[in-house]
Amino acid sequence: GAGVSQSPSNKVTEKGKDVELRCDPISGHTALYWYRQRLGQGLEFLIYFQGNSAPDKSGLPSDRFSAERTGESVSTLTIQRTQQEDSAVYLCASNPGVGRGRNTEAFFGQGTRLTVV
Amino acid sequence: DAKTTQPNSMESNEEEPVHLPCNHSTISGTDYIHWYRQLPSQGPEYVIHGLTSNVNNRMASLAIAEDRKSSTLILHRATLRDAAVYYCILRDSGSARQLTFGSGTQLTVLP
Numbered sequence: 267g268a269g270v271s272q273s274p275s276n277k278v279t280e281k282g283k284d285v286e287l288r289c290d291p292i293s294g295h296t297a298l299y300w301y302r303q304r305l306g307q308g309l310e311f312l313i314y315f316q317g318n319s320a321p322d323k324s325g326l327p328s329d330r331f332s333a334e335r336t337g338e339s340v341s342t343l344t345i346q347r348t349q350q351e352d353s354a355v356y357l358c359a360s361n362p363g364v365g366r367g368r369n370t371e372a373f374f375g376q377g378t379r380l381t382v383v
Numbered sequence: 384d385a386k387t388t389q390p391n392s393m394e395s396n397e398e399e400p401v402h403l404p405c406n407h408s409t410i411s412g413t414d415y416i417h418w419y420r421q422l423p424s425q426g427p428e429y430v431i432h433g434l435t436s437n438v439n440n441r442m443a444s445l446a447i448a449e450d451r452k453s454s455t456l457i458l459h460r461a462t463l464r465d466a467a468v469y470y471c472i473l474r475d476s477g478s479a480r481q482l483t484f485g486s487g488t489q490l491t492v493l494p
Contacts, residue, residue, distance in 0.1 A: 357426050357427075
């Protein structure tokens with residue numbers, strides 16, 4: 267595809283349920299980022315993947331949050347036992363990555379709006 | 384990562400130039416200065432980046448102070464579509480690191 271694609275665009279879930287959010291990065295981009303943005307707030311870093319290196323998970327807020335990515339392909343962010351405080355827009359971005367334009371731009375998806383009721 | 388400081392908000396009149404400042408007094412020699420903006424209900428989009436020299440592209444210009452401790456994003460003629468939150472970010476060229484976003488500047492463009 268032409269850009270970073272995220273699905274679903276909107277998700278409403280009941281408190282306590284698990285959710286999976288998907289990100290399709292730009293083909294060939296080795297770096298992939300997940301961010302969370304609560305209403306009216308800035309972007310909060312969650313996790314960063316770079317190729318086959320160990321991901322930087324330093325931003326994950328609790329062990330209910332996890333993410334996977336196989337190689338340079340799709341990534342899924344999973345939130346277990348969702349809480350109302352998890353309601354936010356979850357944004358994914360990709361970038362060519364280390365050794366190939368790591369100071370070029372990151373491309374963001376439109377985000378998944380998660381509402382926990 | 385070195386920190387950036389931006390005003391919380393700024394206003395501009397339509398079709399006038401806008402100068403958005405950013406202070407980064409602890410910038411290191413290998414840090415690039417990146418600017419992103421986030422339009423309402425959208426993901427952030429890249430605007431421009433530079434290292435030492437001033438940069439121009441179709442969206443904006445980036446003026447970097449000689450000591451690199453501050454920079455200014457210049458929108459030459461603001462339009463209503465430029466109303467957004469503008470983020471100034473430092474990114475180390477020596478390592479693959481995540482982008483750290485601060486609180487940014489909310490730009491309001493008045494018709």
